[in-house]
Amino acid sequence: MKHPFLATTAACLFTLATAQPAQADEGMWTFDNPPRAQVKASYGVDLDDAWLQRVRSGAVRIDGGCSASLVSSEGLVLTNHHCVESCLTQHSTPTTDLYANGFVSQRREEELKCAGTTLSVLVAMENVTAQIQAAVSGVPAAETNNARKKALTQLEGACEAAAAANPKMGPRKCETVRLYQGGQYWLYQYQRYTDVRLAFAPEIAAAQYGGDVDNFQFPRWCLDMSLLRVYENGVPAKTPNALHINFKGAAEGDPVFVVGHPGSTQRLLTVSDLEFLREVSLPVALFRNQELRGRYIQFSKLGGEQARITEEPLLSLENGIKVRRKQNDALLDGRFMAAKQADEAKLRAAVVVNPTLAAEIGDPWTANAAANAAYRNLYLDYSHLEGGAAFGGSQLFGHARRLVRATAEREKPNDQRLREYTDTRLPAVAAAVGAASPIPMELERLRLVFGLERARELLGPDHPFIQQVLGRESPDALATRVLATTTLADPAVRKALYEGGSAAVAASTDPLIMLARAIDGDARALRKRYEDEVEGPSATAAEKIAKARFAVLGTGTYPDATFTLRISYGAVAGWQEQGKPVVPFTRFARAFERHTGEAPFALPKRWLDAKGQLNLDTPYDFSSTNDIIGGNSGSPVLNAKGEVIGLAFDGNMHSIAGAFGYDPVMNRTVSVHTAAMKEALGKIYGAKTLLAELERR
């Protein structure tokens, strides 16, 4: 499963823009600079403006971190099952478990509202690099970071205000995008859908058949699909730009295009950035997450209800572990690191022999290394206090922190706030505050205890933060005490605090609000140190390195992934694994052969019952050479005509190291075949109305 935000550490924000010639099928290209020549040369396909315009307006971003596409003129949206998990768990209880049993609406009135889910469609793109450069020009170095953020906030605010004033436009959301590590800034405008409902999802056992064991593997047999529907004014939205599904799918060798929102790549980090990942942030995260995995698993074995509430967070955690583990392997590979060192040395040497360039940029590599050294010193304190690791991912602590921060920030002028609380982002903050998702208290307790126990180990029992938070309490005692009396699990309580503003939050005696308030000063101080000592100097250095790269290596390339719309190209193809060919298609028959009856290889009853009706030779999942990464989950896979012939849901194991570079020989995208969707919707799930809607042209 590909999720977008796994590999993003602060260090990753300051990657270099690649300007090396791209490999065949490499690249997550922006729509202002599509790989027309490469596609024409490799596959004979013309990506003309009309084609690009058409697929762009059918591409959807699920703002929590996935991709999707509009697939009917009445608002149906196709995405992965694993992209709608929060909606499924919202509607699941011990007695009606949609996560386990799936959901099929036969009539629109049955469709289920997904609280907190918003979808965005990119409708305009504007290059604002000149405005940002003007805003920071002449500003003292120590102020550059703030000046840049302020200018970005102002551009976003002005864009949304203009849209609101224009009666012809619907509500717009405007987001600035930093491409090529600050080599370019863009302002993207999105049409936003906030009423999103669930129409179809299979059982988790079918969607993620093989569970974590098969995750990132291929061959694979997963129906990792779901259907949402966007609504406007209480009725299905009119979406005439929807893409058409071709249920025949594609054949081996066919050119295919993935249009979606890759989350984050780190392909041209400096050597110092990579060392930070390898020596600090990846090992720390892996060690923590492995332990949390053990706690989740042991807890989940206590019974059916414990298994139910743990399944989704556990699968998501395990997905992240697998991603980081393969990233870690890549960074421990001596040849990889040596190649990065050689590339960097070559670029630095090219700067030295170019006196004009050298005078302009100085030595940003040394500045970058100094910022990373500062981050090493700050990392444990910063990640525990400001990053919240000390609270183990507790959702309730997250609410408390959000309420304390959002109410305080909202009372400041827009361009003086922390960026996550600017006007552009406040609607999402309010939605998160009010979201009616159940918060299982036993899991909250597990996470809080885990976070505090590890914080005490890593910071030490005499650390001022540990002394302040724990005092003479153990992590177990603290968790018991605060969870016994907090009322933050109630959305109405949270909403009242949010609306009451900082005065209401200051008056609250909720123990989690009190905790978040008590540490807020120290956490903000660490944030400030991080911004001044790490983020600011790193950003400045990265912009200069990008300048060197553009000057020395040219500009005809794609930027690192930023969870913004991209297109990647390739062909349906397998690969050679340890000398043996991997065929690019799987078929239904083998899924039944692998059925053991025990999770994660237990096909749902509906599948076993329908077996006799199915064409077992139907293609199920397939692999292609497209260059994608977490965040692309749910992306439509298109043929040369722009028809949907697949649904990307994963990459093979080799694709994980794609964070650092694309390998055309081994890296493969894994997608659900459209023929499998039709077979399953029609014969297994009896979703005839939905299928008819998808087949209508």
Add this chain to the structure above:
Amino acid sequence: MKHPFLATTAACLFTLATAQPAQADEGMWTFDNPPRAQVKASYGVDLDDAWLQRVRSGAVRIDGGCSASLVSSEGLVLTNHHCVESCLTQHSTPTTDLYANGFVSQRREEELKCAGTTLSVLVAMENVTAQIQAAVSGVPAAETNNARKKALTQLEGACEAAAAANPKMGPRKCETVRLYQGGQYWLYQYQRYTDVRLAFAPEIAAAQYGGDVDNFQFPRWCLDMSLLRVYENGVPAKTPNALHINFKGAAEGDPVFVVGHPGSTQRLLTVSDLEFLREVSLPVALFRNQELRGRYIQFSKLGGEQARITEEPLLSLENGIKVRRKQNDALLDGRFMAAKQADEAKLRAAVVVNPTLAAEIGDPWTANAAANAAYRNLYLDYSHLEGGAAFGGSQLFGHARRLVRATAEREKPNDQRLREYTDTRLPAVAAAVGAASPIPMELERLRLVFGLERARELLGPDHPFIQQVLGRESPDALATRVLATTTLADPAVRKALYEGGSAAVAASTDPLIMLARAIDGDARALRKRYEDEVEGPSATAAEKIAKARFAVLGTGTYPDATFTLRISYGAVAGWQEQGKPVVPFTRFARAFERHTGEAPFALPKRWLDAKGQLNLDTPYDFSSTNDIIGGNSGSPVLNAKGEVIGLAFDGNMHSIAGAFGYDPVMNRTVSVHTAAMKEALGKIYGAKTLLAELERR
């Protein structure tokens, strides 16, 4: 806590002998080559033969992996609390929990038998290098490994037979020792005590105050001590060679000596060996153990009984995690690796310019790298099937494997057996088979499920081993089935199978015996491949590299640690931690100040009750510059007169990287002060009889 066998992977067996000039206070020296000149020069102390002979005959090895010393003429043995944990848990039940509550015998008849514990005192050492070299001389390369093992087994057997035939000698155990990576072979003869009883142990909360949080930290407040007594013929053994305890202890700057059994160091591994550790064995172990930690912790929170049975294995696991984590940090340090690369390049260059040497040894580094490459390919299969990782450390599976293997091997001629089942080792095997330690079924289940779930993930669900073992069962289902009917938890059942030999084992229908039998062929095949492709070539290469090292750098040094008797020297001293001095002593008062009442900072009731009687200024723990490593736990710390003035139980955090090299500035040994022992035995535990025995001269 220092344990011996943490860092030993097969790759570690083939380390290089250091022959660089040692740093001040560096080295774990053998008794045939003590650091006389260095000690005289640094501290003015003469380590004459009489002194060395005296301390050697008072030094004890606890065969499970610790050190100790004889401290009364009637068989009292001083060691750490954490070295007698298996004895304490043997005698602990939900109602009488000696692990939690400690144990004080007031009369010898109350002393508790420690089943399976054996103690060894080194009584003779013989250099047998020439015999081994003769045994392999002229043997074809593919047969060298076997020929060497056979010769070692024969030497051990002949030594024990000679001792048994001599009516003046007690029973002897003879073990060959490989020093300097095969540069030398020795035959060590031990007097063996098999009747070992517990006389005193404090509460775990006092012995390991601060638990895992404070582990490897200093300042520290732990009474990590215990007293055993060795018996012969049912009465306390006469031990006239016992060391004397000086209850005044030592002052800052005093020269001190640690005499004990460091388990394993890897100070001169090849770069290829270090890369194997960094990229394969350390990450795999850390990821696994972190998850197991999470499972243990979550399980232990279910209730008092679950906490009780998990406490010891959890602390031990966490100790190993901390060790490996700091080792991992050391190996990820670019400067460390660069220094190793430079050293190796220098040695290789020196060989190239010496044609005689080059002709004799060839290029062992390339052979070593090839062996490591073979090990990378083999590692997951080998560690899961032959190493038993697939069974998660299940004690019952360990018994099953031991019974299947030992009965088969015992029926072969001694020198054709796997080395762990030779006549020298069979008494320990028999003791393990018959040991009456309780085996909590809930933990067995946890371990089996963990091992099988991870094996299925790492080997893949289609791996022949997974198909054979799991078939259509899930790990949970398999564990439930086999644990419901196995009778191997009963020592009498195991003893009957052991005595019944391979016929009894072949006839057994116990599900774990059947499992161990079913996979034995494949596991042995992997063992054979490991020995042929990895162990043998590595050993040959290591001997050649050792030869190069001796030729180029000389021979006046110490070998890597091998869990055999060593002496290290140094002084009572603190160090500077981030610019702040760490004082080398702690005192009782601060232990009470750190008491929160919540584990791991909850002093036992006996301590709180006795507080008024105690001299709170009594020195508690102290740090010194001695170079020690896991396995040294329980070692006596001696003053220049050879009196016991402390009890080594740990190192500071910087000592962990001591596996790879000694840092005189930061590396410190941590010991219990003898004044604290006296204060506690007398005033807290009322152990007046034992104290009087210790004070008698």
